[in-house]
Amino acid sequence: MSKKFILLFFLSSLFAIGQTKKASKLETYTSRKEIYEIKYNPEKWILTETSDWDVQFHDKYNLVNAYFIEYDYFITDKKLKSTIEDEYKEFGKIKNLKITKKKINDLTVNYFECELDYNDMLYKYQGFIYNGKGGSIQMQYGAQAEALEQNQDIIDELNNGISIIK
Structure with missing residues (x-):
């Protein structure tokens, strides 16, 4: 009887180990001034270098793009609306x-959301601007409206991965 109990315990332990979810390994992007870091899940976000932004991410299906930049100046609350509008003016109003x-x-960030009709498709953008040590930073997400709405959970996850390096 005790051999059966030990065997049963051993088999149930193997089953339990097989059922545990493998923890996702996070990677870290450090900003160029080494003030901020973004922890992200490489199974959900792919990091690429870009010339217009400090770094760009896109989801694994390439539906949602995320952009991060660190400015060498501050974007005041007074200039916030015009700064955001200027970023999209070449694509439309x-x-x-x-x-x-x-x-x-x-x-505490200035979070923005907006829409843009481009080539007869509705795009949604959201993100934030933060004035902090060394200037402002901006994180921005963009995609067709349906893609942005369906991927809000991974957007929130990437947002929550940003922090100041202490």
Whole structure:
């Protein structure tokens, strides 16, 4: 009887080990001024270097793009709306621009959301601008409206991965 119990315990332990989810290994991007870092899951986000932004991410299906930049100046609340509008002017006029204060980790950011009709398709953008040590930073996400809505969970996850290096 005790041999059967030991065998049963051993088999159930193997089954339990096989059922445990493998923890995702996070990778870290460090900003060029080494003030901020972004922890991200490489199974969900692919990092690429870009010439227009410090770094670009895209989801594994290449539907949502995320862009991060560290500016050498501050973007004041007074200039926030015009700065965001200027970023999209070559693609068309943005509409439904909403800017709110939001807390991401220990950072109080100016979070924005907007829409843009481009080539008869509706695109949605969201992101934030934060004025902190060394200037401003911006994180921005963009995709067709349906893709952005369906991937809000991984957007929130990437947002929550940003922090100040202490």
